[in-house]
Amino acid sequence: MAKEIKIGLLGSGTVGTGVVRVLRENAEDISKKVGAELSIKKVLVRDTSKKRAYLEDVQLTDDAQDIIADPEIDIVVELLGGLHPAFEYMLAAMQNGKHVVTANKDVVAQLGHELFDAAEQHGVEFKFEASVGGGIPIITPLKECLTGNRITEIMGIVNGTTNYMLTRMTEDGSDYDSVLKEAQAKGYAEANPAADVEGLDAARKAAILASISFNSRIALEQVSVEGITNIEPADINYANELGYVIKLLAVAKDYGEKGVNVRVHPVFLPTSHPLAAVKDVFNAIFLRGNAIGDAMFYGRGAGSLPTASAVVADIIGEARNIVSKVPAVIGCTCYNHRKFCPLEETESSYYVRLHVDDEPGVLGAIASAFGESGVSLKSVIQTRKVGDHAEIVAVTHIVQHKHLQEAADILQKLPVVDSIRSIIRVEED
Ligand SMILES: NC(=O)c1ccc[n+]([C@@H]2O[C@H](COP(=O)([O-])OP(=O)(O)OC[C@H]3O[C@@H](n4cnc5c(N)ncnc54)[C@H](OP(=O)(O)O)[C@@H]3O)[C@@H](O)[C@H]2O)c1
Structure with missing residues (x-):
């Protein structure tokens, strides 16, 4: 094979190790698919003395410049995590004429536009398939296979930790605290689970998905975020009784002239909805296009090899273009400037659970x-007694969010209302 394409890896943790393994184990096929050998020249880590599987014969470094400034390296793969210094390393790599692949949702959601600009300026490619949905192909399908569509709606289960927790709460009747402990013991939740359970991780992915789906840049700050920390076993049980399951969804919807809205929150999903069957740590992205209709992408949203599957696909894509001397064909696709529809203007049906005085x-x-x-x-x-109070569950017709908020404000002040325990959107069939 005439050409060898050299890769510099920034990071060799969970995903980096998977990438090395996939590139090694599938090397023969990959080189035939690309028309060149792919070799890992150097790997950036913090601790170069640590023994690392699959990397015995690869040069480890703790100095990013060894990779970013190496003229022989064609593709830099960023798998460090976090905003900094990952962003600066990718930017510098592009400035040095290197193509870049990343799995980093933080950087793509918050500073992706700067990297796109740099990639265009320096004539290099920037790919980030693994930043949403781990191993599930969704960025490339949106940018290529579905690009003939106008996407009107995208809803995703994009956080495995919270999907695992909600599944266990639904199937085992466990409460939030015990299921969180179980998820931590199994390694599905971090010691500090805030980014997952409070919805920020899903919000980053929502911003990325929405920007690509609507061809319009959605900033992370525009995404309204509500996590699963307030979900109680009672909500899970009512959902079940009413024919729904509770899922934490990243939602991006096109409200026409009002603009687009992007948000993360728990939802009552009808059990017949395709996303309702997505359990445990699995992820799925459901979308609606004006040509394809409904489509769903399902698979493992995290893990060493599944995530590596997406990263390696991006590497292969860039390597193929290097071999055939094709410049980056698809750069930034945010050519629109869509209005952002405020949350108050969005519409939904709602489930409201209240504790009230038990009197006529x-x-x-x-x-x-x-x-x-x-x-x-x-x-x-009116279902049951909870201590001195009665519990009331109401399900509304489709209303604007601002009207539901007004109702909640009035209810809160009623002397007969002890507390509003939960308000959750209901997704109708
Ligand atoms: N884990 C998943 O399932 C998954 C799924 C989808 C996307 N992602 C994304 O993939 C990226 C990598 O995640 P991961 O789980 O593989 O992380 P990880 O296991 O913590 O690995 C991080 C690697 O980067 C190295 N590193 C971190 N900061 C460094 C610095 N400043 N200088 C030098 N080396 C540094 C670490 O070196 P040492 O080994 O010496 O500590 C380690 O090798 C993140 O952006 C994450 O969001 C992960």
């Missing part, structure tokens, strides 16, 4: 509070 006339007072705000109710159930 309470139901009427609650129905009036909803009515005053223009929120019509599909059903109201």
